[in-house]
Amino acid sequence: MEHDELYELVFTATQDALRDASGGGDIRLSRRMVGGSVVFRDSDGRTIKEQDAAAFFKKVTSVRDKLRVLEQKVNGHKGLGYADKAELQAYITRAYGSLTTFNFLFRDDDDRFKGTGG
Numbered sequence: 001m002e003h004d005e006l007y008e009l010v011f012t013a014t015q016d017a018l019r020d021a022s023g024g025g026d027i028r029l030s031r032r033m034v035g036g037s038v039v040f041r042d043s044d045g046r047t048i049k050e051q052d053a054a055a056f057f058k059k060v061t062s063v064r065d066k067l068r069v070l071e072q073k074v075n076g077h078k079g080l081g082y083a084d085k086a087e088l089q090a091y092i093t094r095a096y097g098s099l100t101t102f103n104f105l106f107r108d109d110d111d112r113f114k115g116t117g118g
Contacts, residue, residue, distance in 0.1 A: 009093060
């Protein structure tokens with residue numbers, strides 16, 4: 001892992017920890033999604049699953065909360081070495097990046113998922 005990549009991982013983790021320690025802020029659903037739904041359709045256009053946008057939003061933010069807990073546990077684990085922690089942190093950061101698909105659900109830009117580029 002490059003020195004710059006490791007710095008970015010530590011910097012991002014520190015920012016997240018500071019935001020969590022200050023109460024994490026009020027995460028809100030985008031105004032345009034209030035009362036809306038998320039629909040999954042198959043290739044024939046049939047609706048396979050329709051989910052209330054607010055319920056879907058709660059599930060997505062729940063995944064984020066669980067990733068943050070995992071991140072804290074990895075960083076605080078006494079049995080893991082520095083290199084192991086950095087490697088696991090990289091996977092967590094990539095998981096956040098994969099979740100950027102769902103950023104349209106968030107009202108505030110600061111609450112959106114950020115991958116390795118953000």
